[in-house]
Amino acid sequence: MSRFSVHVENILTEAGWYPGRQMADLVASWKVTLMASDGFQMFPTAERVLLEFGGLSVTQQEPGEMCSVEPFTLDPTLAVYEGDRFHELSSSANTRLYPLGEASNFHQFLAIGENDFIYLLMNDLNLLGKNIDEALERLLRGF
Secondary structure, three states: OOOOOHHHHHHHHOOOOOOOOOOOOHHHHHHHHHHHHHHOOOOHHHHHHHHHOOOEOOOOOOOOOOOOOOEEEEEEEEOOOOOOHHHHHHHHHHHOOEEEEOOOOOEEEEEEEEOOOOEEEEEOEEEOOOOOOHHHHHHHHHH
């Protein structure tokens, strides 16, 4: 059984994802950049998600099931110099947050907690999914 609905798997595949994808060199460079810019320390849940999905960019914009599907990019360096925002909102989530990229037509950041939950954040924090699979389904199906 697939991890994703057929619709979501097709979109992810078109964006360059495949089962077992590992972007180790890219993740290693992000780890250094974000540590130097904001003191972000990559933790295992963030590393696991970025290894598999890092670098993907979905440009799709269309009506969704409950809200519109908007573009997103999984590149944590899009949050460079936003460390204060992430650290402040970490207390609201009761977990340390690490940037994953940008979503909502680039008006919100995507973040992962050490608890594996995926969040949308800007001035406040909203739970997107209890794991990356659920978050991607919501982003790409519009609910």
